[in-house]
């Protein structure tokens with residue numbers, strides 16, 4: 001039996017299991033009684049511990065979304081889950097049995113993967129499933145295929161301009177793929193495609209944008225030789241693209257399939273967004289969500305950094321597949337906006353909320 005709607009001991013109503021629903025506090029007796037009337041029916045054996053975790057995660061997500069709206073008052077995130085799609089209809093509560101999540105329907109979603117914690121969790125999960133599906137298909141294809149994880153970085157310092165770093169890295173990466181000698185090398189090794197993830201952290205040495213790239217080969221390769229070859233190529237590409245030149249040791253890292261599998265299984269997990277503590281990287285670096293969280297806790301500098309990040313990453317793709325790879329691995333092309341609302345396709349209607357309750361949830 002599904003139990004999407006439950007009530008906690010402190011009369012906070014929760015849509016259980018969903019990544020995108022509010023914790024609802026009934027502020028008035030009228031709301032409480034009307035809500036109880038509809039909610040208790042489907043609440044069999046409440047898992048209070050699980051619900052408390054969900055409520056905390058959801059409350060964190062909404063607090064962070066509010067902070068993003070404050071920092072970016074002109075961006076689409078300001079409309080997200082705050083307006084109805086069809087103003088003549090109420091807000092529906094739906095339940096997705098496949099995902100075991102409840103969510104609101106007939107609400108606008110911004111589909112902003114970089115700045116909206118709620119849409120980002122949904123989109124990133126969809127992209128992670130695409131990665132897993134692609135990897136699984138590659139293994140099922142029955143060849144001797146292998147996937148490697150390539151990481152490309154270059155030196156950066158406090159005060160470097162993030163947009164310029166990103167632009168330089170984009171040029172350098174394009175050079176790496178199109179250089180005659182690297183093209184010939186990849187062809188000889190049987191490379192069939194790649195998937196590029198663009199990531200960034202901020203630490204004592206300023207912004208640290210970098211690429212994680214999954215390389216698909218027809219057969220296992222000598223990763224040490226390829227790493228050494230790419231380290232030299234990457235140096236040239238960085239230099240020609242106006243970037244600080246990395247050392248041969250530090251610019252390129254290449255790991256085998258075990259690491260690629262691990263990377264895919266962890267990539268884009270919603271928990272990254274909702275962690276209750278600051279994730280300390282190797283150099284005490286903060287992710288953009290860490291910056292947003294710090295801003296929400298009152299750190300003005302972190303708020304400004306998040307604004308810089310949002311501006312520099314606007315319009316960029318989180319993951320980019322090389323031409324033809326999605327078709328080869330039988331992964332459909334889906335936009336961020338489609339992923340942000342995808343859960344609605346397989347959902348059943350549970351209830352329609354009274355508008356008074358909905359307004360209480362969005363205040």
Ligand SMILES: [Zn+2]
Nearest residue numbers: 080110116119
């Ligand atoms: Zn959104």
